[in-house]
Each structure stands twice: as structure tokens, then as C-alpha cells.
Amino acid sequence: MSKLLEIKDLHLKINEAEILRGMEFSLAKGEVFALIGPNGCGKSTFAYTLMGLNNYQPQSGEMIFKGEKINDLKINQRAQRGITLAWQEPARYQGVTVREFLSLGLKSRDKEVTENKLREALDQVAINPAQYLDRFVDRSLSGGERKRIELASLILMEPECIILDEPDSGVDIVALNNIANVINYFKKSGSGILLITHSEEMLEYADRAALVCAGEIIREGAPSAISDYFKSFCFPCAKAEDCEKEAAS
Ligand SMILES: Nc1ncnc2c1ncn2[C@@H]1O[C@H](COP(=O)(O)OP(=O)(O)OP(=O)(O)O)[C@@H](O)[C@H]1O
Numbered sequence: 665m666s667k668l669l670e671i672k673d674l675h676l677k678i679n680e681a682e683i684l685r686g687m688e689f690s691l692a693k694g695e696v697f698a699l700i701g702p703n704g705c706g707k708s709t710f711a712y713t714l715m716g717l718n719n720y721q722p723q724s725g726e727m728i729f730k731g732e733k734i735n736d737l738k739i740n741q742r743a744q745r746g747i748t749l750a751w752q753e754p755a756r757y758q759g760v761t762v763r764e765f766l767s768l769g770l771k772s773r774d775k776e777v778t779e780n781k782l783r784e785a786l787d788q789v790a791i792n793p794a795q796y797l798d799r800f801v802d803r804s805l806s807g808g809e810r811k812r813i814e815l816a817s818l819i820l821m822e823p824e825c826i827i828l829d830e831p832d833s834g835v836d837i838v839a840l841n842n843i844a845n846v847i848n849y850f851k852k853s854g855s856g857i858l859l860i861t862h863s864e865e866m867l868e869y870a871d872r873a874a875l876v877c878a879g880e881i882i883r884e885g886a887p888s889a890i891s892d893y894f895k896s897f898c899f900p901c902a903k904a905e906d907c908e909k910e911a912a913s
Pocket residue numbers: 678679681683701702703704705706707708709710862
């Protein structure tokens with residue numbers, strides 16, 4: 665599989681604290697790569713750094729997307745190149761309807777085409793268009809509903825690389841199935857998916873996985889093997905001799 669994204673020896677400090685300490689991996693087209701790790705190990709920080717949020721400029725290392733170094737590109741330039749981030753906590757938009765929110769990234773201005781596309785995307789996340797298209801994307805929607813609507817918006821954007829930051833947080837088992845559907849949908853369309861999580865259940869949707877500990881990947885491999893390692897040594901953090909991070913230090 666050809667490389668879509670390459671992360672090389674990425675280091676990032678925030679207020680003198682080194683949060684990312686040499687993150688390194690690659691992601692192929694049509695691949696689901698999971699980054700799993702305990703709370704506070706730097707997963708979201710990595711997601712923000714890759715997306716290019718303000719104040720998340722790495723001090724060293726490279727982020728290469730489709731052969732182009734993107735370290736110095738702004739967030740909108742990275743989005744234009746095809747990178748998208750689904751936030752751990754999806755945003756609320758006061759006064760913006762689901763229809764308006766979902767239409768933002770659409771190129772076609774044809775009313776019928778637009779309406780059909782919105783309905784198809786909402787179908788993928790099991791949201792009834794008739795009930796939701798005219799509602800506002802604000803507190804009146806539950807966190808799980810907003811999460812699913814955000815996933816529908818990603819489908820409409822047709823990104824080539826999707827960062828899903830804790831897609832399972834705050835959602836029930838039904839929504840979890842919707843997330844699995846969306847992951848499969850993106851896989852089939854050839855997008856690369858970076859699945860960020862701290863729950864080993866999510867690893868079943870991944871092709872490959874890596875364990876993040878204190879800002880670096882300490883083990884990479886088959887999702888089942890990473891899941892076993894994570895359960896054995898990270899809950900609670902074992903700091904045992906046979907933990908690879910401890911053994912290396
Ligand atoms: N702006 C900031 N200022 C200071 N410290 C920060 C900042 N952002 C993150 N950190 C610290 O960096 C570490 C990594 O945080 P991050 O949110 O990336 O972890 P995470 O792995 O995503 O955790 P979780 O699973 O709880 O979401 C934490 O110790 C956090 O307190």
C-alpha cells in the first residue's frame with residue numbers, strides 16, 4: 665500500500681513540557697491505524713499537531729502528507745490538501761441548522777443534488793433527515809447526536825486522511841455501530857484513517873495499532889497484540905520490568 669502520511673521523529677513542547685517525544689509511524693491509503701494510550705499520553709496533542717492548530721508547532725521532526733512536508737502549512741491549507749479532524753468533543757454552532765452545517769463543504773449548489781447528498785450522509789450515521797435537518801447544531805442535540813452529525817459532515821467533505829479523536833467517547837452502543845459503518849465507508853473510499861482512542865474495544869476496527877506512552881510509540885503491530893499489551897501493562901500503568909518503556913529507560 666502506498667504511504668499517505670508519514671510522521672518522522674516528531675517532538676513538541678508546550679510551556680517547556682515535552683509532550684510529544686519522537687512520534688513516528690506511517691499510514692497508507694485505505695488503512696485504519698489506531699493510536700491507543702492512557703489518558704494524558706499525548707494522543708489529542710498529536711491530533712492537533714497534525715491538523716496544524718495554533719500553538720501546536722513541533723520543534724523538530726517531519727509530517728509528510730502525499731509526499732509533501734506539511735509542518736509549515738496552516739490548518740486551512742492542510743484541510744485543502746485533504747486532512748480532516750473529528751474532535752473528541754464535537755463543536756456546537758449556535759443558530760446553524762444541521763442542513764446548513766452539512767452543506768458547508770459541498771461544491772454543488774444544485775438544491776436537489778445537495779439534499780440527496782445530505783440524506784445519504786445522514787443515512788450512514790443512522791440519523792433521520794426528516795427529523796434532524798432543520799434542527800440547530802447546539803446544546804439541543806445530545807453529544808452522541810452531534811458526534812454522528814459531525815461524522816456525516818466528514819463523509820460529505822470526502823477527506824483523504826481522517827483523524828478520529830476518541831470517536832467512541834460519550835456514545836452508546838448504537839452510535840458505536842454507526843462509527844464502525846463510517847470507518848468502513850472511508851476505508852472503501854480509499855481514505856486513510858487515524859483512530860485515536862483509549863479503549864481497546866475500538867481496536868477491532870483497526871488494521872494496525874500502536875501504543876503511545878508519554879508522547880512516543882513504544883509498540884506497533886496487530887491490533888489484538890497491542891490490545892493485549894495495553895490491558896496487561898497500562899491498567900494501571902505497570903511500570904514493571906517487562907514494560908517496554910520501563911525496560912528501555
Ligand atoms: N495547552 C497545554 N498546556 C499544558 N499542558 C498541556 C496542554 N495540552 C496538553 N497538555 C498536557 O499534555 C499531556 C497530553 O495531553 P493530551 O490531551 O494530548 O492527552 P491524551 O492522550 O489525548 O489524553 P485523553 O485520553 O485524556 O484525552 C497531558 O499531560 C496534558 O495535561
